[in-house]
Each structure stands twice: as C-alpha cells, then as structure tokens.
Amino acid sequence: MSNNKHIIPHEHQLCKQKRAAIKGQKPCVLWFTGLSGSGKSTLANAVEVKLNQLQKHSYLLDGDNIRTGLNQGLGFSEEDRVENIRRVAEVAKLFVESGLIVLSAFISPFQKERDKARALVANDEFIEIFVDTPLEVCQHRDPKGLYKKAIKGEIPNFTGISSPYEIPNKAEIHIKTDKMTIEEASQIIIQYLQKRGYLTC
Template sequence: MSNKHVVWHDHRITKEERAKLKYQKPCILWFTGLSGSGKSTIANAVEAKLHEMGKHTYLLDGDNIRHGLNKDLGFSDTDRVENIRRIGEVAKLFVDSGLIVLTAFISPFQSDRDSVRNLVEEGEFIEIFIDTPLKVCEQRDPKGLYKKARAGEIPHFTGISSPYEPPVKPEIYIKNDKIPLEICVERIIDYLQTNDYLNHG
C-alpha cells in the first residue's frame, strides 16, 4: 500500500557517477534453477573471480536472506512471490550503488523474475539459468531437502510438489550436469567482458 505522504528523495550522486568510480557497469546477475542445481556454488565462484579482477560486488543468497530480511516468510506461492519482490528491491538498491550484485534464488516463477527485470534499466538484469536435471539435483541433495520433500515433510517444494518455470530467454544458459565449475565461471565472465560490464568507465 502506497503512502501519499512519502516522497522520493533524489541523490546528489548518480548511479552513473558511482559506477564510473568503480570502473564497471552495475547489474544483477540473477542465478535461477532448482534446489541443488549449483546456483550458490557458481555464484560464489563468479564473485570470487570478479573480486580477483578488482570488481565491486555483493552476493545475495536465498538461505542467508531468509535468516534475516525474509525470516517472516514461508514457502507458499504467495510468500515466494513476496520473497522475490523484496530481493528485487534490495538488488535494485545495490545496482544504484554501482555494484555488480549476484543473487542465487530458486525463483521458480517467470513472472516474478520478469518483475525484478522491470525494476532496473535495460541491460541491468542478466538472467542465468542453471539447468540441472531434477535427477541430478536429487542425487546431490546437499541439504537432504528432496528426501524430506518426497516423504511429505516439506510442502510446496519446487520440482516435487511445486512447479518450476524455466526461463524463456535467459541471457546465459548453463547445462550444469557434467561440466567443471571453472567452465561455468568462464562462460559468465566472458559474457560480462563481451558486453562491456567489466571495462566501463
């Protein structure tokens, strides 16, 4: 609900000026995929590489956010939508600060991912689909969640009792089944370099 007494306050320092100081083009690297697909692992490795290159970043991870900002939310479809809405608003602030923000969230609904894309300017939202077969995710099951979901202990579990809508036209598509982590990172860094996100000033 909007408040008519709340007025947007413009900053003296612009997003462009902040980005120029960091010599990079701010953007959201939005990693999406099933639980166990490798989103967080790849996002962490990409951030480490960007840090090594002297870039200014911040990583938002699904589990970590639910410990704080979104700890009041469950996993119903309604709560999932609100979870992504809040993350989108936070990511937008990071972009405004001139950072490259990486987000690792299942974010199962295309409409929610599109809503975040629409929060920022064209070219500032890079959807990265980590496409890992459900069978592989279940075999990995690093947190034992699939086993619990199959046993009916976790309702609304994406891929089992709740749907996942694959990205229609992701900027970066990674079939993460039998390829090394280094190759995944290389593909994402190559995209950023080719599209002038890392040499911008």
C-alpha cells in the first residue's frame, strides 16, 4: 500500500527564476535523442564546453554514466528502459528548478516517454534535439562494439536491431551528424539558445 498520500511537498522560498537570475540564463532541458552511435554524447559534450566558455551553468546527464550509479539496478527490458528515462526526466526537472541548463543524452527510443519528460517542465523549458544518423552509419561507427554483439544476439532489446526507435515528431532541433561536423552541430544548438534568450537573461 502506497504512502504517497502522506507526502506533502515542501515549498521552497527560492524559485527557479531567482536561482537562474544570478546565473544570467534561462533554465532548460536539452534532450538529445537518437540511436546508439549517433553522436549524442559527443555532441552534448561539445555543447556543454561551449556553454562553459560562455560562463553559463550546466550539467550533462549521460546514459552510461547514469546506469553506473542512479540506475545501476535497471536492465534493458522495455519496462526497465521506460523506468530509466522516467528517473532521468525527474532528475532533469530538479536541475531546471535549480536554474541550470541540463543536457540529457539518452537513446530514449519511445515517443511516449519523451513526451512525459517534456510534460514535467514548462513547454519552453524542454528542447528536444533529434540526433538523426542513419542506422548503417551508427553500425559502421559502433564505438563500443554494441551493434556487433546485438546482431549476434548477445544483447537483447537493442534499439535499431531488435527493438524499435520512434523518430521524434516535434523535435525543436534536428541534427544530421552524417552531414555536418560536431563543431557545426554544436554551434547550431548554441545559436538556437542565444536567439531565444536562454543565454542572455
């Protein structure tokens, strides 16, 4: 029996607007989604470096890193993958409340789960970035050898091989990493943030 009915959220005296104001930025979630090997983490890292150079406050949540700590008890069944993204989305929400720009780099293959993550924050605080790279390019890159293992059947429920990836239907930014460099792609994202006032508050 759940005891959630006895939990009463504590009201903080400081709001996210005040936390963000001293940082000179507007908090948001940069949600990078795409196949394994698409370049999500590499691109997110490049964007965070640029944000740091602009003296903006950010934090990067990465799939493998989260699974070695917060989500280490989760497997790769569809149920566990959904729970993995749910937890990440909740953490991202907390970072937004702290006034940070949080970068989230996860395959997050299901549209329903990405929509749930979006719904946790204000509409203009969620920026979905579709890192669109053809499956064959991802398989050729295969930096961790995961596709080879998945094709051999050593990794079940692997996105793009034995589990589907649902293409985003309303991504704010669409990046094709097979058509441009990481530098070009990261600059597109920074310019998006600058034009919309996330970096000039």
